[in-house]
Amino acid sequence: MIRHNLTDLSSVAAIGADTVIDVRAPSEFAQDHIEGAINLPVLSDAERAQVGTIYTQQSAFLARKIGAALVAANAARHLQGPLADKQGDWQPLIYCWRGGQRSGAFATILDQVGWRVHLIEGGYRSYRRQITAMLYDTDLPHRICVIDGGTGTAKTALLYHLQSAGAQVLDLEGLAAHRGSLFGGLAQQQPSQKMFESRLAAALAQLDPARITWVEGESSKIGARMIPPAIWAAMHAAPRIEVSAPLAARAAFLATEYADLTHDTETLMALIAQLRPYHAATVLEEWHALAHRGAWQELAAQLMQVHYDPRYKKSQARAAPAQQHITLRSLDAQTLGRTARDLIEGFR
Incomplete structure (x- = not known):
């Protein structure tokens, strides 16, 4: 023994x-x-x-x-x-x-x-x-680069394309089993905070600190799970790539990305109702009507314009300037794949 x-x-x-x-x-x-x-x-x-x-x-x-x-x-x-x-x-x-x-x-x-x-x-x-x-008491040794952008700019999908192209990726949302917003819950339950940290530590242990590790920009919490201080500090100090795309492209992307909710109208209606503290009853009634009609792209566009984009702009006003801005006219797989390869080449 x-x-x-x-x-x-x-x-x-x-x-x-x-x-x-x-x-x-x-x-x-x-x-x-x-x-x-x-x-x-x-x-x-x-x-x-x-x-x-x-x-x-x-x-x-x-x-x-x-x-x-x-x-x-x-x-x-x-x-x-x-x-x-x-x-x-x-x-x-x-x-x-x-x-x-x-x-x-x-x-x-x-x-x-x-x-x-x-x-x-x-x-x-x-x-x-x-x-x-590792996650609370010491500085993270990894070279972090953050993919940032408003709701619907396909940041998670871009992260997957980076990984497919050979880059190192830390998928915080995947490890937390949550897509990071009110509408971001997944079918599986979120892990406990300790289990989330174990997953993070195991993922970090597999990464080479000398190479760039790409991370999606997040708030300090993903669903109910807090990003540990060492990772949060490294993200704040890291170069930030800001991705933007036209509203129509973002709305089309979200309508596909959140197919689990478009197939569960009852859950979607309940989530919309949770926005009551932030918006007038007439606004919520309109969003409920769009959901009831299955007008998914229009609903996504309104949610971004009225709810998410103003909050993102407010948070970015307090952030350090992005090192690079990328505007994507389309969010299809071909565009995201090409963008991932360009980012890898630019950050060698």
Whole structure:
């Protein structure tokens, strides 16, 4: 059995284990976990609560005795289930909350089977300290360049074209599972703040700090998730490329990009209603009417003209001047692909 101290997040990959196993309870795993880990709990949420109650109300010895029996039973299920096909050369990396009894007990069983077992010293808490150090306590070493622009200027799509052309990209909206505006919720639920940060840290660990990393301009929050301070500061200090396009092109792009909402009129109407604090009732009635008629491009154009563009202009008045302005007459794939290649060439 080999114990490892994490010096940074790349240490997890450097260990070279075949499978990362989180043995904490399902609710702990759902809140956050090492990116790519699987959950093989040695105690369920109910069992963990039961053992904790016995520990505080009866005795530590009885709690350990009952806990050991539960861990052994759950370990047997894992050996007969998810781990049944693992061969002798398989190497797992195991962790629990603080690298103590749960991971130690499971690791001992697997070690006795004959597998080369790795443990994270300090468990999840050690991992979380590395996340905090990277995203809260130190300056980001990566060379960031920000793609900015008003609503509907295809910034996310341009980011994908940059990635397809070989550039490094940090997709904040993809990692946050949200498109960044009131209408930006996706079908999947947003991750917790800690899970969002784990995804960010894992993505950053895969990027070369010496190369430019392209990021889409965002507000400080994406949906309900806050952009951590190190990334936010790097974005503010980074060169900014501002993209603009005619209103008609933007409206056509949004009508396609938000097809999930155009196919769910009830949800769209409810989202429009949330703009009531900002606009007169007559304006909202007009937008509801457009949604009811399926006039998606006209609705998108009005939302941008009346709601989003004024707010974007106000925010840009406080921002540093853009290093470069790009005007796109069309937002089709060919135009975005050509623009991505030009940007890569211009920022070598």
